Amino acid sequence: MKTRIALLGCLSVMTLLSVQSRANNGDSSVIRPMVADPANAGLKLPTGFKAQAIAENLGAARHIAVTPLGDVYVKIQTSKPGKAIAVIHGNEVKTFGTYRGTGMVIKGNYLYTSSDEEVYRYALNDKFEVINPDQPEKLVTGLINRHQHEAKALTLDNEGNIYVNIGAYSNSCQVQDRAKGSKGIEGCPIRDSAAGIWQFRADKQNQTYGDGTRYASGLRNVVGLDWNTADNQLFVMQHGRDGLFDMFPEYYNLQQGNELPAECMYALKKGDDAGWPYIYYDGEQHKKILAPEYGGDGKKKGGENAIDPAIAFPAHMAPNGLLFYTGNQFPAKYKNGAFVAFHGSWNRQKGQKGYFVAFVPFKDGKPTGKWEIFADDFAGVENIQSPGQAKHRPCGLAQGPDGSLYVTDDVKGTVYKITYGGK
Amino acid sequence: MKKIILTGVALSAALSFLAAQTKKPVAGSSVARGKKVYEQYCLTCHQVDGSGVPHLNPPLIKTTFVLGEKPALVQVILKGMQSSVPIDDEYYSNNMPPHNFLKDQEIADVLTYVRNNFGNKAGAVTAAEVKAIRAKN
Incomplete structure (x- = not known):
């Protein structure tokens, strides 16, 4: 490690003379030379950690996967022809595919991706390069997409199963979505085909709802999810509901609307129900509370059969990425712990929250302590x-093969690489 | 806490009233009233600066709908808008619910405020115009 730091030091002098190399994919994407950035690409990190932007202006960079040889695949949220997936190899960016979407995972010799309706996989060669970029296998098709909560984020276990989020196309299953005074639908029908995690086979083509299993239900929308290999279990981050203050000022003041409900991490077993839309989790009362669309008043409890979260975070921060860290580069406390990328809130009033990557220490599949902010200042403005x-x-x-942590940004398409170099 | 919030609300209302008085914008009192309607019903989604939420809720800054023909804009307030309708070639994921419970004057005020704020410059909307458009539904 020390040699690497020294090397990086020498190289940083050289960058002063070098010019940024431009990607030759015909747009404004930029690859940063692999050298230390004393400004840590604008991020605030714990002592001993460094960050650099390895690519910029890729577009709306969503989920990301790194191959065992260090190539980086990024799912871009665009419908522009040939721009769906960016591949960063050394100083070069190439793109392929034509479909919007979010999902991106490498498992074994396959790259798994998703559009907003389908799941694909691409076979990789012995250098972990996509063999046939124009002809992926279509594993799953026909998943519901009504624009709201459309991202089909995915992950895989170690037994050949793939887990796909199908988000609810609604805030709280009202007769009229987000309308003040509109009641919640009894026996919410959205839960039949959405608001949950579906399980499919990773090696079978053209599966649809009938071929899969609703693995867990009552999850409003999940973008960040990961398989925890330490206890062989699926973990997800739910995007909690909106509009408690806006729609129910008789029960909630502005401050309560800002702080409720909690953004929850759930450890899932097959058949679990997290309770949406009938309840939400109140992180201050530490209770499942009956949703006001279903007769709640901010105090009545509900969801006797719904699971409790593994850990609850402040409201509205929009967790879009979850990763269990299994590398050896970072200090011991990070091993098997969870990183969570909070995209940042929009429906708080008088100041937004999030726009950081958090860390939760774990042992034996359970959080062992309080969460903390790991990488901050993505927003780049005070009091957003x-x-x-x-x-x-x-x-x-x-996670990279050397244990580095990669983070995407979907405003400008920056890819950050975070490394630990000691004190 | 409630007292502080109430005092804050009263203060900011007073301040915005004063600001409206001193600036004397087009249809000054309508703009001042519209700001209050905006803060209560629109701000959470469309944001304090009218910039919306990227990919989720549309901005209100110089868009075709905001600056365009009044009947179409009034109908967005009355009927809401589905996420499947593009705005200036962009899709936004969240549905807007109908706000037909607002009075004609409130709709006129909030649209006049939006059309003369956030860098927009477009004609005021009157309660009579809203009434006529609502009557056609």
Whole structure:
């Protein structure tokens, strides 16, 4: 490690003379030379950690995967022809594919991706390069997409199963979505085909709802999810509901609307129900509370059969990435712990929250302590009032073969690489 | 806490009233009233600076709908808007619910405020115009 730091030091002098190399994919994407950045690419990190931007202006960079040889695959949220997936190899960026979407995972010799309706996989060669960029296998098709909560984020276990989020196309399953005074639908029908995690086979083509299993239900929308290999279990981050103050000022004041409900991490077993839309989790009362669309008043409890979260975070911060860290580069406390990328809130009033990557220490599949902010200042502005002011918003997370942590930004398409160099 | 919030609300209302008085913008009192409607019903989604939320809620800054023909804009307030409708070639994921419970004057005020704020410059909307458009539904 020391040699690497010394090397990086020499190289940083050389960068003063070098010019940024431009990607030759015909747009404004930029690859940064792999040298130390004394400003840590604008991020605030714990002592001993460094960050650099390895690529910029890729577009809306969503989830990310790194191959065992260090190539980086990034899912871009765009429908522009040939721009769906960016591949960063050394000083070069190439793109391929034509579909919007978020999902991006490498498992074994396959790259798994998702559009907003489908799941694909691409076979990789012995250098972990996509063999046939134009002809992926279509594993799953026909998943519901009604624009709201459309991202089909995914992860895999070690037994050949793939887990796909199908978000609820609604805030709280009202007769009229987000309308003040509109009641919640009894026996919410959205839960039949969405608001949960579906399990499919990773090696079978053209599966649809009938071929899969609703693995867990009552999850409003999940973008960050990961398989925890330490206890062989699926963990997800739910995006909690909106509008408690806006729609129910008789039960909630502005401050309560800002702080409720908690953004929750759930450890899932097959058949679990997290309770949406009937309840939400109140992180201050530490209770499942009946949703006001279903007769709640901010105090009545509900969801006797719904699971409790593994850990609860402040409201509205929009967790878009989850990664269990299994590397050896970072200090011991990070091993098997969870990193969570909080995209940043929009529906708080008088000041937004999030726009950072958090860390939760874990042991034996359970959080052992309080969460903390790991990487901060993505927004690049003080006292952010609206998400449009954010220069960067963290979204996807991945671990490199050397244990480095990669973070995407879906405002400008920056890819950050975070490394630990000691004190 | 409630007292502080109430005092804050009263203060900011007074301040915005004063600001409206001193600036004397087009239809000054309508703009001042519209700001209050905006803060209560629109701000959470469309944001304090009208910039919206990227990919989720549309901005209100110089868009075709905001600056365009009044009937179409009034209908967005009355009927809401589905996420499947593009705005200036962009899609936004969240549905806007109908706000037909607002009075004609409130709709006129908030649209006049939006059309003369956030860098926009467009004609005021009157309660009579809203009434006529609502009557056609």
